[in-house]
Amino acid sequence: MNPEIRSKYEVVIGLEVHAQLQTETKIFAADPASFGALPNTHISPITLGHPGTLPKLNRKAVEYAIKLGLAVGSKISDRQYFDRKNYFYPDLPKGYQITQDKTPICIGGGVKVKLKEGEKTVRFHHIHLEEDAGKMLHLDGESDSLVDYNRAGTPLVEMVTEPEIKSAEEAFQFMTEVRKLVRYLGICDGNMEEGSLRCDVNVSVMPVGSKVFGTKVEIKNMNSIRNVYRAIEFEIPRQIEMVERGEAIIQETRSFDANTGKTHGMREKESMNDYRYFPEPDLTPLIISEDWLSAVKTQMPALPWELFEKFTREYHLPEYDAGVLTDSREIAEYFEATCSFTNNYKAVSNWIMGTVKSYLNENNLEISDFSVSPERLAQLIILVDEDKVSNSTAAQKIFPELLKDSVKTPLQIAETNNLIQQSNTDSLQSLIDEVLAANQPKVKEYKQGKKGLLGMFMGEIMKKSKGSADPKVTTALLQKTLDSL
Structure with missing residues (x-):
């Protein structure tokens, strides 16, 4: 018109x-x-x-x-x-x-x-x-x-x-x-x-x-x-x-x-x-x-706009996150229950809005059908926060196992599958030395300015460690080693 x-x-x-x-x-x-x-x-x-x-x-x-x-x-x-x-x-x-x-x-x-x-x-x-x-x-x-x-x-x-x-x-x-x-x-x-x-x-x-x-x-x-x-x-x-x-x-x-x-x-x-x-x-x-009116008032649940304000004020979430989490009463309750086991509220929000909701949508499920309890999801988030596993390992390897096994904790799954990250600097240094010794031409190119090769070195180290090397610690140690050569 x-x-x-x-x-x-x-x-x-x-x-x-x-x-x-x-x-x-x-x-x-x-x-x-x-x-x-x-x-x-x-x-x-x-x-x-x-x-x-x-x-x-x-x-x-x-x-x-x-x-x-x-x-x-x-x-x-x-x-x-x-x-x-x-x-x-x-x-x-x-x-x-x-x-x-x-x-x-x-x-x-x-x-x-x-x-x-x-x-x-x-x-x-x-x-x-x-x-x-x-x-x-x-x-x-x-x-x-x-x-x-x-x-x-x-x-x-x-x-x-x-x-x-x-x-x-x-x-x-x-x-x-x-x-x-x-x-x-x-x-x-x-x-x-x-x-x-x-x-x-x-x-x-x-x-x-x-x-x-x-x-x-x-x-x-x-x-x-x-x-x-x-x-x-x-x-x-x-x-x-x-x-x-x-x-x-x-x-x-x-x-x-x-x-x-x-x-x-x-x-x-x-x-x-x-x-x-x-x-x-x-x-x-x-x-x-x-x-009668007073009795009904006592049965009133928290309302969506009340939870929105609570999530932004008490949990310090962005308005976008609060809007997504309060779209459903069940999702909001799951978020709050998970937050009772960890104080990394933003990580809880990210996991629910990302990995959890993706799984529910792909399988046409509601949060009430979700088999991972709030406590176990919080335990997984704590593993990442403590640098025992990477976020990708948690999402791609441990989370699927949590869905299959309702008994083992995330830590037990990580230990059983050798997914705990290595953060011991001595063992990591040995891996770094092995990779650099096997790739001397690439080391020279790095020293000449091809800093993008750092990713290649990290990839080789992760292969040798079978994904167990702590990325943060390894990256810092690798850069220090290369700079000293």
């Missing part, structure tokens, strides 16, 4: 983020809430809304929502009612959804995002609890659609932002932080491809300086953070071009095609949906007492 035309318009974006809560059972029934079961096997008369059945609120779902609210600085409502949101769609077995309309559990709060131009807080309007719907399956080539009700009744929190996001990049960073946060809290696995974290995007454009928002368009159910970015990047110029041509933007719901990178109209929306909300008559008011 022409930058001059683009600069005439301001973008207004609001997000509605749905996160499935990782409870064992559904929010109002005892059916399992786990993902991946055969269709329509995690259902019951309560989930299906049979006459005479009554819902019962899942206490754990409430506590997970409170955790989220505390983490983002929301006000936790002390008295709440659940409501019935009435609409008719095949994936909604009861013909209504139990949700919170007038009394959301969390009010306000926000999440900080880091942008090129600085840090910004994206604020929440509110966060409410509700139940998920089922899932419609539209198979290619089939005229009929199928419905799987396993997901129906799964507890959700819906996070509704203020309409103050200004770009696709800002939305991308916000979603990245939200996914990281719910994983840290242990309330949602954040797997967008499985639908446990979903995002609806509301996009509108208006002339710069205008006080009146443009007509918003909703893009439904993005299944990756990257697609949230792509959908917004397509939608902004589409709307601006329509305004430039004098066309009216229709308030509608659109879908995003990941293959083409384009949005497509699904249905027009009325100016206001009439869901005929009314208080859920089968649930009593939800009261959050001070004692």
Whole structure:
């Protein structure tokens, strides 16, 4: 798009983020809430809304929502009612959804995002609890659609932002932080491809300086953070071009095609949906007492931004390292556990970001699957710090053995395989003398100015020592010997 035309318009974006809560059972029934079961096997008369059945609120779902609210600085409502949101769609077995309309559990709060131009807080309007719907399956080539009700009744929190996001990049960073946060809290696995974290995007454009928002368009159910970015990047110029041509933007719901990178109209929306909300008559008011709130506060883990500050301040790590290590709660915990056995914090960071993460990525593993304990990794780092083995020997020869052998220490592996570096100057001097005596022409060339031959001499010495010569000590001794000739 022409930058001059683009600069005439301001973008207004609001997000509605749905996160499935990782409870064992559904929010109002005892059916399992786990993902991946055969269709329509995690259902019951309560989930299906049979006459005479009554819902019962899942206490754990409430506590997970409170955790989220505390983490983002929301006000936790002390008295709440659940409501019935009435609409008719095949994936909604009861013909209504139990949700919170007038009394959301969390009010306000926000999440900080880091942008090129600085840090910004994206604020929440509110966060409410509700139940998920089922899932419609539209198979290619089939005229009929199928419905799987396993997901129906799964507890959700819906996070509704203020309409103050200004770009696709800002939305991308916000979603990245939200996914990281719910994983840290242990309330949602954040797997967008499985639908446990979903995002609806509301996009509108208006002339710069205008006080009146443009007509918003909703893009439904993005299944990756990257697609949230792509959908917004397509939608902004589409709307601006329509305004430039004098066309009216229709308030509608659109879908995003990941293959083409384009949005497509699904249905027009009325100016206001009439869901005929009314208080859920089968649930009593939800009261959050001070004692209950205090108990949830004691269960709060360290949050990513708190650990980021700790890693830079107490462990003196660069911001880049702290950002990588706090991207995952499990990685952050592994780093801290390793640091309890050694004070070379930068080396711990380098090992985890380098050798350890490379191994995990190559084998499609999580840190929870990693067989080397923090203590054994620290022992390996200490071996290098004490100049008993070189860093390359530690990474290339000892680390692979640690993965195979869960009993031997790094020192025992090094001793068994004759990997301990020689630092005895007498034995090293003998090796140096042998190599120089066997390469007199090269020694003359070195003395004539070909200082690059030092590497060749070192290579020969390392061969004779079978890699056990301490590089630092050997290099210093070799240079001293050559300079004295």
